[in-house]
Amino acid sequence: MFKLNTLQTCAAAAAALALLYSGLLFWGGMPGTSSMPGTDPGPPVARADSPPAPEPAGGNAPAVEDQPLFEGNINSLPPETIVKLLAFLDSPIAGATIQMTDGQLPGAPRPHRNGIHQGIDYYHGFSGVPIRAGTEVLAAADGLVIRIDHDFTELTPEQHAAYRRLSVQAPDTPAEILDKFRGRQVWLKHRGQVITRYAHLDEVATDLSAGDLVYAGRQIGTVGNSGTSQAAAGIPGEDHLHFEIWLNEFYLGEGLPPDDIRYILRGILE
Ligand SMILES: [Zn+2]
Numbered sequence: 001m002f003k004l005n006t007l008q009t010c011a012a013a014a015a016a017l018a019l020l021y022s023g024l025l026f027w028g029g030m031p032g033t034s035s036m037p038g039t040d041p042g043p044p045v046a047r048a049d050s051p052p053a054p055e056p057a058g059g060n061a062p063a064v065e066d067q068p069l070f071e072g073n074i075n076s077l078p079p080e081t082i083v084k085l086l087a088f089l090d091s092p093i094a095g096a097t098i099q100m101t102d103g104q105l106p107g108a109p110r111p112h113r114n115g116i117h118q119g120i121d122y123y124h125g126f127s128g129v130p131i132r133a134g135t136e137v138l139a140a141a142d143g144l145v146i147r148i149d150h151d152f153t154e155l156t157p158e159q160h161a162a163y164r165r166l167s168v169q170a171p172d173t174p175a176e177i178l179d180k181f182r183g184r185q186v187w188l189k190h191r192g193q194v195i196t197r198y199a200h201l202d203e204v205a206t207d208l209s210a211g212d213l214v215y216a217g218r219q220i221g222t223v224g225n226s227g228t229s230q231a232a233a234g235i236p237g238e239d240h241l242h243f244e245i246w247l248n249e250f251y252l253g254e255g256l257p258p259d260d261i262r263y264i265l266r267g268i269l270e
Pocket of ligand 1: 242
């Protein structure tokens with residue numbers, strides 16, 4: 001079952017009030033502009049001509065497109081700069097730390113599908129907190145839901161094997177096959193055109209739809225193993241969160257050495 005505990009509900013209510021009060025949300029501009037909380041004095045009371053504040057969840061988000069946080073490949077910047085730019089992101093699993101081996105990081109080879117890993121794998125035993133099927137997965141920042149897989153059908157073992165064969169024969173894992181291997185997913189779009197993806201989910205929040213706004217820390221799903229060969233075979237195992245951060249068609253960590261990636265991830269997510 002999907003439920004919010006009291007603490008989360010209080011936090012959610014506080015966040016919702018903050019959003020409603022600011023009326024500007026995070027699309028207001030680049031970090032450091034007047035839309036940042038605490039820097040914009042704002043009107044003391046809502047004026048009659050104020051635009052209606054969007055609903056934090058359940059309403060349709062305005063299709064406001066702000067400027068990318070950075071033009072081009074964010075991985076070309078010094079690691080310290082990347083950390084500063086993405087510091088608004090938090091861990092998608094409460095209290096999790098970055099202890100990942102190289103193979104759990106972006107850029108790791110995936111020979112079984114002739115491809116490259118584009119995300120971060122939060123496994124039990126490598127993340128400082130228990131991670132099991134059903135562990136809560138949280139929005140890494142305020143964002144707009146751009147994909148949430150309510151209708152999801154697990155691959156059969158035959159389909160999974162067939163996709164793997166096709167993938168190995170291709171020069172790189174084809175995008176549509178990689179999408180199958182990510183299983184049940186949620187994608188969020190944040191300020192500065194940053195996108196986060198949450199994959200292999202067991203469940204997704206039943207009360208969220210594409211177009212909804214979520215605030216940082218809001219539960220969007222639970223850890224699972226969807227999309228893995230274990231899930232296709234209907235057997236337990238491989239439960240973990242696969243988490244990706246994207247900007248301008250580049251995933252965070254693309255082409256970087258593992259030590260730099262760990263430094264960046266610790267800087268932004270811990
Ligand atoms: Zn992964």
